Amino acid sequence: MNEGELTGQVRTHITQVSDPDCALHAYVVAPFLNLRRAAAADGFDLAPISSFRDFSRQLAIWNGKFSGEKTMNDVSGKPLIASDLSLNDRIDAILLWSALPGASRHHWGTDIDLIDRNAAAPGYRVQLTQEEFVSPGPFALLAEWLETNAARFGFFRPFRGLRSGVQPEPWHFSFAPVAENARRALSPAILHDAIAAAPLLGKEEVLARIDELHARYVACIDWP
Ligand SMILES: [Zn+2]
Numbered sequence: 001m002n003e004g005e006l007t008g009q010v011r012t013h014i015t016q017v018s019d020p021d022c023a024l025h026a027y028v029v030a031p032f033l034n035l036r037r038a039a040a041a042d043g044f045d046l047a048p049i050s051s052f053r054d055f056s057r058q059l060a061i062w063n064g065k066f067s068g069e070k071t072m073n074d075v076s077g078k079p080l081i082a083s084d085l086s087l088n089d090r091i092d093a094i095l096l097w098s099a100l101p102g103a104s105r106h107h108w109g110t111d112i113d114l115i116d117r118n119a120a121a122p123g124y125r126v127q128l129t130q131e132e133f134v135s136p137g138p139f140a141l142l143a144e145w146l147e148t149n150a151a152r153f154g155f156f157r158p159f160r161g162l163r164s165g166v167q168p169e170p171w172h173f174s175f176a177p178v179a180e181n182a183r184r185a186l187s188p189a190i191l192h193d194a195i196a197a198a199p200l201l202g203k204e205e206v207l208a209r210i211d212e213l214h215a216r217y218v219a220c221i222d223w224p
Contacts, residue, residue, distance in 0.1 A: 001108065006186045007194040008055040008107025015109075023052035025109030028175045032112065035153040044142055045117035049126055049171070053106035059198055062101050065094045066201035073097060075167065077129070087205045095217055096167050100206065102194035103186070103218050105158060110179035113171045116142040133170035143170045160222035183221065188214040
């Protein structure tokens with residue numbers, strides 16, 4: 001992947017899939033469909049809630065939280081008031097749950113947020129909370145199945161709340177063979193340049209901490 005692809009500013013590496021509706025790195029489509037087929041054989045309708053996400057979408061999420069237009073939560077999920085926090089505290093709070101634009105693994109098309117559509121009652125609004133993925137949550141069985149089977153297809157969970165600074169995301173899976181190359185290629189300098197050119201709120205503070213943020217949220221992930 002080139003710099004634009006690594007930071008989600010172009011989609012030359014992305015293939016649009018119609019069934020199920022998602023956008024993935026060209027090399028991730030077949031492995032994902034194989035994983036989905038195996039899940040279907042065991043009764044799950046494995047569906048991506050989020051797949052490729054570009055830089056501008058991530059920027060909108062970031063600026064929305066930074067400005068207080070979108071809800072920002074603390075580590076226990078309680079809402080925080082943006083204007084009560086210093087700029088650096090806002091950055092830390094956003095990064096518990098959302099990636100820095102340019103640093104989201106969703107930019108690579110290798111990472112997917114997954115649910116079981118068979119387990120969601122009609123009209124159920126998926127929230128992607130940890131409770132949904134443990135018993136008696138609707139996706140507890142899927143979480144268990146993925147824990148056992150995802151690795152056979154090359155997928156793993158980068159966010160378990162162990163080494164990575166991101167909170168545990170039991171729904172977030174990554175195709176290791178492609179994602180690992182991207183993780184190594186996305187340097188602090190590439191991330192710095194992508195952010196420097198963008199209308200990001202808190203930009204000065206983020207750029208001053210770019211090495212620390214890169215180490216904590218890009219370089220450091222959880223292996224099984
Ligand atoms: Zn995700």
